[in-house]
Amino acid sequence: MLTLGKPGKRYTPITIDAPFYQAGLAGYSDAAMRLIARKHGCPYCITEAMLDHFLIQGGKGLEHAYLKAGDHGPDNPLCGQLMGSHPQDIARGAKILAGLGYDVVDVNLACPVKKIKKKARGGHLLSAPDEAVAILEAVVDAVGEDVPLTVKLRRAYDDTPEMTDNFHRVLRAVIDLGYSGATVHSRTVQQKYIGPGSWDELRQIVEHFGLRKPNDVAFTLGGSGDIWQAPDIFRMLKQTGVHWVSVARGCIGNPWFFQQARALMRGDTEAARTSPTIHQQREVLREHFEISAELHGEQMAGRMMRKFGIKFSRHHPRGDEVKKQFISTKSLADWQAVLDRWYAEDGPGAPYEVTIPDEAEHVECGEPIGAG
Template sequence: MNELRLPSDGPLSWAAELPFYQAGLAGYSDYAMRMVARKHGCPYCITEAMLDHFLINGGKGLEVAELREDDHPICGQLMGSHADEIAAGAKILDGLGYDVIDVNIACPQKKIKRKSRGGHLLSVPDEAIEILKAVADAVEGSRPLTVKMRRAFDDSNEALDGFHKIFQAAIELGYSGVTVHGRTVEQKYIGPSTWESLRKIVDEYGHEHVRHAATKHQKFMIGGSGDIWQTSDIFAMIEQTGVDVVSVARGCIGNPWIFEQARAMAQRKKGGGQGVGDKQGGDAPRIYEQRDVLLEHFELSMQLYGEQQAARMMRKFGIRFSRHHPEGEQIKAAFIKVKGLDAWQGVLDEFYAVDGVGVGVDAAVPDEARTQVSEESCGS
């Protein structure tokens, strides 16, 4: 019997060699962030979740979804509460040229629950399955489909049963894979991600094949998510749980070097050399490297939003980037005050004019990684 394997061509072919990607992050993972990540070795990116009715209604919601030629392979993530509307949204993403379409039934935010979408759907598995079927029917096999889930709605046996019902339906409906976050919806981002739950999922479903693939030997891809803060976490999750790929979410905000380091580590593990750049899979980015990325990210953001909106958008990125600099607290305070390109450049001139060694990888991990308490938007 032939061994199951991850795809060797198509938009998911990266997974066999580079088992990580940038997650969809509400309020963060726009074109600018994705391009910075790609430049640093990220093989695949997911958009932040797009609401189906925003796509259907056109205008700004549809404009944001439009793609650029250099932004591939790209997965468009959809979220909605009605099967007919999310099917219409899937057709729009299909027409826009997204390589993969992902259905989000993971987001734990209160406003999502009130709208009966995202992670709420894990509490109503029949409705979730109806949505998955509607998307599959709408796309008609034109491109791979994936799902983002959490390990259950809560810790009850009933919720766990619902999770498995949805997961099994994704397999039977021909989806190419599911990424599971190791927290429940009720947990939000409080407490640790339970990697052991991912191990159990792999043990149960790790030998499934993609039902609608051209060959029965294409492996159903299982991804893991939650508490990925540095490069070593990516490979620790793979080793401890057996997942095929790892979703890097909050850990890559203000830290595109995680992908450069992960690519280098993946290639060294396969005996293929260092990979992108000079990183050894964990070296701190130097001050000049940080400066160049900060400037590039701001300029890309200006192309999208104009100077004033980009300045507002980039403050939160600057705060995240500041943790790599020895004077992080002062830089954080300075970025908070930024209102335009001149002010942004002023921070770079003041703190990034002299090259030097950045903060070590462990020290640069954000506080929420240590406290395991966060109210971040959907993503990890």
């Protein structure tokens, strides 16, 4: 059982019953993806990064990012992720998120997307540690009593010793300021999403900060990077000593990831290697589209769901052909046509394989919410 939050605050700390969660994934992890993940055993989710200015300006369409309990089940516990450049703006954004009822607020110091108008934000703040610490302080002052706070980081801006020192300085501040936890992506900012992450660097961070459990530091450290299949979660926990693991590209079009991880927790290795049947896949494809259409309208859902369909197709025994048809979907009618053609008859899904899907390496990171 993991806890996010500190005793003696106005808020109640939240507990999470599994050592993994669904990462923030700009362009993907909206309420539709989150609700489907939760139905498959995901205990905790993070929103896509939201720009502080987007929140301050009224958050047009914010209901798209945050769906209160509805017909598809509750979207809690939910962490709202914030990104920005100015301490006071990001603090205002944090207040808005806390006021909206997000269970946790996360500050993004990880996003590698280029500086906008010369202002550092996201991972670029790891090369400007004074600015990063000023942001962390302002957020604590604004909402530190109202909601548990966490931070998303990269393991450094780049591989120079200076940037390692900067990272240490920022994570030290995160811990000392009373943040409840942080997740470290094992790639540098410069690396973006290219090449493997360094789990060994994660292990060194755990050792450097004395965070290996059991310890007396009430701080939850998450690891991120190269979690392609459920067993990777448990390998990362063991190899690095992080307390929990963020599942990102590996769960796009693959909510069964969480079911398989739960099966591994029970020691049921057979269930952990079971692929979803065609009809199980059809039900998820149908519901994901339905929730997306409720959130975004049918037309927008038609455009957004194509990229999910492409990922889902790899569970189908005739995945290449299914993928081709998903590529050309634009509307609910197109989507339904794929389901009618390829998912009408039940049968076993594609066999479970412990391989890194090639195309998973090439998922493009979307813009944070409010950047458009």
